[in-house]
Amino acid sequence: MSYWLMKSEPDTYSIDDLAAQPRKTDYWDGIRNYQARNFMRDQMVKGDLAFFYHSNCAEPAVVGMMEVVGKAYPDHTQFDSQEKYFDPDSPSDNPRWLMVDVRFRRKFSNIVTLRAMKSEKRLSDMRLVQRGNRLSILPVTAREWRHILKMAGEV
Template sequence: MNYWLMKSEPDEVSVDDALAAPRSTVPWTGVRNYQARNFMRDAMKVGDGVLFYHSSCAEPGIVGIARVASTAYPDPTQFDPKSPYFDPASRQDAPRWLLVDVQVQKKTRNLTLPELRADPDLQDLVVLKRGNRLSITPVEPRHWKTILQRLQG
């Protein structure tokens, strides 16, 4: 089993939006970074753990625990000219962008970015590395366990 941190802007898809969706599952649309896409395509498996992270908001942080609920498949927003994620270079017969479905299992308190940064056990968490801008990052099992402990305590 692998673990991931997946960032979403709450005004786009919040943890509450995901919980309100059928089966608490949302398609993770709009990823337009090749490395993040490759994580979904090559490394994510159904059942992998996900830390649902709100970004670009007043208090960024981990707000839910989720799981990968599908294998990767083409992101339909790349073909929609009305979508902000439209990619005119992507073709139906050769899609450039993929997504996975994410199922929220529970909403948590907001484990904020300052709390993550202050935790000595999380200093090498990928999302905290200088210059990291990826919307999807791998999480080591030891970081996953530490974060779950912090959310419970």
């Protein structure tokens, strides 16, 4: 099993939105970065766990946990001209962009802010806290995963 951090802007799609979905499951669409897409395509598998991270907001933070429930598949929004993530250059016979389905696991009572993570020596190598790392999907090591769960009071 692998661990991930997946970012979403809470005013667009929050952890509460995921929790409110039927079966608490939804697709994770809109990934338009090749490296993030490759993580989904090449490394994400059913059963992987991911932190739900609220980004681009007053207090960016890990706010909960979700589970990857299937392999990556074509993101349908790339083909719809009415969608925000429409890509007119993506061929339907060889789609450029992918998405995965995720299932809500839990919302943390104690969120773990970016500021708090940056102040932790044990997380100094984590991609999220390093300058210039703006990917919307990031791998998380098992050690980082456990430490963030501890910070959230989840273990």
